[in-house]
Amino acid sequence: MLRKAVSLIIFTLAAFIAYLLINTFSFKSKQHYYPAAEKVAIPETAIQNLATLLSLRTVSNDDPPSIDTAAFNRLDSFLTEKYPEIHEKIIKKTINRYSYIFEWPGKDKSLPPIILTAHTDVVPVPDEDLKSWKEPPFDGKIINGMVIGRGALDDKASVVGILEAIEYLLAKGYESRRTIYFAFGHDEEIGGSRGARSIVEHLKKEGVKPEFVLDEGYAITEGIVPGILTRLAMIGIAEKGFVSFRLSIELEGGHSSMPNDETAIGVLAEAITRLKEHPFPAQITEPVDQFMEYTGPEMRFAEKLVFANKGLLKKVIINAYLQSSATMPLVRTSMAPTIFQGGMKENVIPARARAVINLRLLPGMTVEKAGKQLKEIIHDDRIKIETLPFNSEPGKVADTGAFGYEIIDKTIKEVFPEVITTPNLVIGATDGRYYEEICDNVYRFVPICITQDNINSIHSINEQISGSDFKNIVRFYIRLIQNANSSNN
Numbered sequence: 001m002l003r004k005a006v007s008l009i010i011f012t013l014a015a016f017i018a019y020l021l022i023n024t025f026s027f028k029s030k031q032h033y034y035p036a037a038e039k040v041a042i043p044e045t046a047i048q049n050l051a052t053l054l055s056l057r058t059v060s061n062d063d064p065p066s067i068d069t070a071a072f073n074r075l076d077s078f079l080t081e082k083y084p085e086i087h088e089k090i091i092k093k094t095i096n097r098y099s100y101i102f103e104w105p106g107k108d109k110s111l112p113p114i115i116l117t118a119h120t121d122v123v124p125v126p127d128e129d130l131k132s133w134k135e136p137p138f139d140g141k142i143i144n145g146m147v148i149g150r151g152a153l154d155d156k157a158s159v160v161g162i163l164e165a166i167e168y169l170l171a172k173g174y175e176s177r178r179t180i181y182f183a184f185g186h187d188e189e190i191g192g193s194r195g196a197r198s199i200v201e202h203l204k205k206e207g208v209k210p211e212f213v214l215d216e217g218y219a220i221t222e223g224i225v226p227g228i229l230t231r232l233a234m235i236g237i238a239e240k241g242f243v244s245f246r247l248s249i250e251l252e253g254g255h256s257s258m259p260n261d262e263t264a265i266g267v268l269a270e271a272i273t274r275l276k277e278h279p280f281p282a283q284i285t286e287p288v289d290q291f292m293e294y295t296g297p298e299m300r301f302a303e304k305l306v307f308a309n310k311g312l313l314k315k316v317i318i319n320a321y322l323q324s325s326a327t328m329p330l331v332r333t334s335m336a337p338t339i340f341q342g343g344m345k346e347n348v349i350p351a352r353a354r355a356v357i358n359l360r361l362l363p364g365m366t367v368e369k370a371g372k373q374l375k376e377i378i379h380d381d382r383i384k385i386e387t388l389p390f391n392s393e394p395g396k397v398a399d400t401g402a403f404g405y406e407i408i409d410k411t412i413k414e415v416f417p418e419v420i421t422t423p424n425l426v427i428g429a430t431d432g433r434y435y436e437e438i439c440d441n442v443y444r445f446v447p448i449c450i451t452q453d454n455i456n457s458i459h460s461i462n463e464q465i466s467g468s469d470f471k472n473i474v475r476f477y478i479r480l481i482q483n484a485n486s487s488n489n
């Protein structure tokens, strides 16, 4: 009897292992391979122009009067002086003084246009950080081949990359079959409401329906994704939603020598603790599922086995994602308390306390559903919950089978031959979300190289890019435009 049971266990185990292995060995690569494109010679002036743009303090600040309007005005002369071909041949429209739409009319009006977009503003550099920069962040210095300054990666390399590519093609007498728009917002870092949102309103009024839009969001990564040994280009196909809720409470205050059992600060602190103890359920949404489909077959055996059996090992995968604050947001609607206010004086119990909780919503979640869920978890009617006005629903999921994805993928592989590609979910907010109003396929990718060395410099200290990496960005946009024109789509 015992022997029978043991053999049954062994048989089941063997069958289970065989099942895992069959799935692993039949987990086929989804990579398409293309021959490397001819390496276009990019002039050194391209690098100089990037340095010049870095020297303009186009800083987005939450406090509008402190914005350096002169810097944003200089941006206009920068565009005119450095890009004579564009100035002469391309239609430029200025939106809300500092944002721009450029239209390069194509010869074939039956083809839907494409839009390349980036933002010209950058986040501020706090005074206390200045001494940690090896070169001042707004001097536009080039040292040992590195272009150093705020915006080198986010997102001025993309702005200048697009401009250089188009200037290059125009100077060569290249004519575009498809209409190409390129648009630069000036306030992405504070929500994009006067930049990208107005740009899209304008395009919508003009009836522009692009084939696809390409904005920032992901990049080419190296040593960032565990289990992947080559460089990995991630193409954002959706982005998380964004909403903040203000919690406020009024309770009787008084002298701190005679405290009531419950105080405004105490009750609000308990509510925040409850939120921490009851996170939103973790799940694998479509963009993350696709990430596993694309990267899994390229991984080392152990990781490949797990992703090949993701149906069966879903819990294991989700748990692994939840272990780090870098991957957790990919599988969960995250909640973070960002403001807590109450009290003025050490011996007075305040009657009022307020807090703000910021949520990033997974595809499938909505601002309304999240608010309801938050209310249920807090479960205290004394706490008033308000939705703050600046919020966005999670984005549409762009199609990985569409023409746009196909040519972005192809262009990456032609310009960076050793790189593999994958779709993924963008966890931050980008201007790209506004374009979903006029386009189903908004992709989020800039061909900058992100490694363990420079990943923390974005929005931080010593942001920089090498001249040779920057030239590849220009090559990418040149090739992308050529590819967008070569297909019959």
Ligand SMILES: [Zn+2]
Residues within 6 Å of the ligand: 119, 154, 155, 188, 216
């Ligand atoms: Zn950015």
